[in-house]
Amino acid sequence: MSLVALVSGVALASQPAQAEQTWGYVVGSFSTATYADDESCPEGINPEGKELDRRNLLSLGYTPDEAQKILLEGPASVGADWSILPMRGRIDGKPVNVFTYPESVPDPHIKTLRGSIAYGFNLDGQVTAEDFQDPETGASGIDNQLFRAVGCLQEYHINLPVRPLYEAMMWNYAIDTMPAWLISITGSDLRGDGPVTVRFLKATHHPERDADKGILAGVTYLIADEPDPGINTFEGRIENGMLTVQPGDLRLPGESPILTELDLAEAQLRFRFLPDGGGLQGFVGGYQPWLDFYFMHAALGSANEQSGNDVPGIYYALKRLADADPDPDSGANRRISAAYQLQAMPAFLATREGQVVAVPGEPPEQSRANELTLNGNPTKRDGSSE
Structure with a gap:
């Protein structure tokens, strides 16, 4: 720890209890x-990679x-080259890269989520039969059409804390080069209930890892630039250990092949303060450009399809289920409701000049620790627990 961070941290910690305080965090996991x-995919889940390849070859x-010979021995066994599956698209009868031109193949109509439960937020203020119920809070009216699109793909048919394999791998590669995502929380008493201001910031360098390749706590990060005041700043409240905010716009630069930009309109968040080490855990959601999510899957092409992610199928499902920001000319929705852990x-x-503006967040009081973990037992629509 740098001397300026240590001195500033001690100074801030010694302020009176009612003085405004700011806690800082670095994002270490996102997916x-x-x-x-059992109700999520009544028609079954989409085929795994080999079966998907076989279907595309047929x-x-x-x-x-x-x-079958190609799948067992490789394309060279029938005189084809290794571009056979990426170049399966056809425009004017000529082969084209299907990941660049997903509409060059017919919609494969991948199986989409039919269940009634998904994480997220009520983004439009309405409750309809098409909405979900949140498994943690029991809230109805949850908008999460992105998960409806991909929830029956092999690697998305899972439960937290397990993360989709492709996204987890790509995030693990990206964070060693992308500027870290930072969060600051400011309020008069962050260990109690009350109003707060939450800001998302970009660091000048990537997250630092610990000996186990996790994210190291207590590191000092320099803030790259002051954000546009119209984005990335949220007014919120801590209530019984839960942090929520009023909707706003969130935009953070990412790194290909993970999201090149996290762009959420009408964003909301829900975080809990963790008892061990004082970290944050929770969800952020909003309306994002669905093409951004598609590009994340198209970027690795055939390698991604080995996990059963039908890339053109994802494109068509996202386009069909998008639920916000209609194009003024075509009327097609350009954004889709989504939620991320x-x-x-x-x-x-700290600022570039070395002024510490946030210190590490503190763990909640021990007496409240048991209530500050993610609920693993979803609440059903009738109010009972599984």
Whole structure:
């Protein structure tokens, strides 16, 4: 820890109890918020990678025997090159890259989520039969069409804390080069209830890892730039250990092939303060450009389809289920409701000039620790627990 961080941290900690205080965090985990139960996919889940490849080969005119030979021995076994599956699209009868031109193949109509439970937020203020119920809070009217689109893909048919494999791998690669995402929380008594201001910031360098390749707590991060005051700043409240905010716009630069930008309109969040180490855990959601999520899957192309992620199928499902921001000309929705899980570690936040503006968040009081973990037993619509 730097001397300036240590001195500033001690100074801030010694302020009177009623003085405004600011806690800092660095985001260490981020992925689509997933939930699966027996009702999620009554038609079954979408095929795994090999079966998806076989289906795509048959659509190109290969016989079942030829397709099986390719899958067992590789495309060279039938005189084809390794671009056979990426180039399965057709425009004017000519092969094109299907990940660049997903509409060059017919909609495969992947199986989409049919269940009634998903993490997220009521973004439009309405409660309809098409909405979900949140498994943690029991709230109705949850808008999360992104998860409806992908929730029956093999790697998304899981429950937290397990994360989608592709997203977890890509995040693990990206955070060693992308500027860290930072969070500051300011209020008069952050260990109690009351109003707060939450800000999302970009660091000048990537997150620092610990010996186990996790995110190291207590590191000092320099804030890259002051954000536009119209975005990334939220007025909220802590109530019984839960932090929530009023809707606003959130935009943070990312890193390909994970989201190149986290862009959430009408964003909301729900965080809990963790008892061990004082980290944050919770969810952030809003309306995001659905093409951003598609690009994350298209970027790795065939390698991603090995996990059973039908990339053109994801494109068509997102386009069909998008529920916000209609294009003024075509009327097609350009954004889709979404929710992501997020975990963050306590950190010092400082300006480029070395002024510490946030100190690591503190763990909640021990007497409240048991209520400050994510609920693993979802509440049903009738109010009972599983």
